[in-house]
Amino acid sequence: MSEILVKVPVLDHGYVALVETWGSEQRIVEAARMSNDKGFLGWGGDEPCPKCLAGGLLSTEDGLYLTYQHAFTGKDCKHCKGSGKKVGDEALLRYLWTHHHGTPFEMAGLIIEVQAPIFVFREWHRHRTQSYNELSARYTPLPDVNYMPTVERCLMINAANKQSNAIKGADTLTHEAALDWLEGTAQIYETVEAHYQKGLNIGLPKEVARIVVPVGRYSRMRASANLRNWLAFCTLRHEDFAPDAQWEIRQFGKEVGNVIKTAFPRVWDIYTSTH
Numbered sequence: 001m002s003e004i005l006v007k008v009p010v011l012d013h014g015y016v017a018l019v020e021t022w023g024s025e026q027r028i029v030e031a032a033r034m035s036n037d038k039g040f041l042g043w044g045g046d047e048p049c050p051k052c053l054a055g056g057l058l059s060t061e062d063g064l065y066l067t068y069q070h071a072f073t074g075k076d077c078k079h080c081k082g083s084g085k086k087v088g089d090e091a092l093l094r095y096l097w098t099h100h101h102g103t104p105f106e107m108a109g110l111i112i113e114v115q116a117p118i119f120v121f122r123e124w125h126r127h128r129t130q131s132y133n134e135l136s137a138r139y140t141p142l143p144d145v146n147y148m149p150t151v152e153r154c155l156m157i158n159a160a161n162k163q164s165n166a167i168k169g170a171d172t173l174t175h176e177a178a179l180d181w182l183e184g185t186a187q188i189y190e191t192v193e194a195h196y197q198k199g200l201n202i203g204l205p206k207e208v209a210r211i212v213v214p215v216g217r218y219s220r221m222r223a224s225a226n227l228r229n230w231l232a233f234c235t236l237r238h239e240d241f242a243p244d245a246q247w248e249i250r251q252f253g254k255e256v257g258n259v260i261k262t263a264f265p266r267v268w269d270i271y272t273s274t275h
Contacts, residue, residue, distance in 0.1 A: 004113065006262055008255050011248060013145040013218050014116045016255040021263045023108025023227070028267070029089045032096055032104040043266075044088020094270045105228035110263060113222050116252055117147040119215040123249050127236075129229040134221035137210035141200065146189045147216040147248075154178035156247060189214070230260055231271055241275055 007017040029040050096104055116124070125132060135142065155178055192212050199209030225233070237245050237253030245253070261268040 006259055008258065010116070010251050010255050012148055013143070014120075014147075014252070015114070016252060016259060017113040018110060018259045018263065019113050019222065020111040021109070022111075025093065025108070025264055025266050026089075027107045028096075028104045028227075029092055031107040032092060032101065040089060042088050043090055090266050090270075093266055097267070097270050098274055102228045105231070105267070106226040108264065109224065109226035110230060110259065111222060111224040112256065112259060113220065114252065115143065115218055115220045117216050117248065118213075118219050120246075120249050120252060121219060121221060122215070123246065124223075124237075124252075127225075127229070127233050129232070130223045130225040132221055132223050135219050137213065137219075138205075138207040141206065142210070142213060143218045143220065144193070145218045146193075146214065147218065148182065148186065148189075151175055151178045151182065153247065154182065185216075189216070227260070227264060227267065230256065231267075234260070234271075235275075240272075 005018040005020070007015055009015050026040050033039050095101075114121075114124075121134065155173060155175065157173075192214060195212050196209055199212070200206065234241060234253055234257050236242050237249050238257050239250040239254040240257075242250060242253065257268070
């Protein structure tokens with residue numbers, strides 16, 4: 001197995017792990033610049049704006065470059081927008097994203113490993129722009145862990161989400177009722193696990209024994225996609241951007257975002273600043 005670069009826990013037994021990145025923010029810029037054959041020019045950073053220097057818009061008191069507000073002329077610079085700093089290719093990244101030039105962002109991507117409840121994967125697999133390979137219960141037993149929500153999770157109500165209340169006019173859910181339901185769920189999990197293991201022990205094919213496994217059981221998968229499609233996933237599943245998505249997958253979406261931020265910090269900053 002390849003080395004896991006970053007691994008963060010999610011829910012009670014899940015995780016999101018970065019396995020591999022490909023491409024880079026520089027490669028995104030280079031792809032965009034194929035149209036004019038200029039290539040990567042640099043990120044800019046704290047270097048002074050050359051147009052401000054040439055136009056006398058920057059002073060150099062004590063060897064320090066000052067922004068145009070402190071310069072002798074007080075004029076604005078259309079190149080650096082008044083920052084006094086060299087405009088690097090981060091500006092191009094921002095332009096590409098905000099003007100919906102998405103193809104260059106397909107020149108980079110990530111492979112991640114996820115352990116999540118099966119019902120989360122059933123939602124996740126609706127994103128058909130990702131490539132998946134999931135643990136198969138035909139060949140190996142599933143992880144011996146099940147998702148157990150907290151009482152607080154059970155009491156979450158989203159009035160805009162019709163899935164939150166299964167029965168119209170049902171009694172208001174109380175803390176005690178939710179706790180009682182969770183205790184019953186734990187007992188069901190134990191019964192199902194014993195029956196699943198019994199099937200394996202008597203020699204049932206794994207593909208038959210697995211039919212009793214609930215959707216709360218944890219499974220594992222690896223998923224690969226280019227950066228453009230990972231950002232599209234975050235738009236629909238991230239905790240901060242997708243309030244109507246189910247709470248559990250939003251927690252995984254949030255950690256996918258943190259993985260993207262680690263691997264492609266400039267792109268992630270641009271993405272979040274435009275939401």
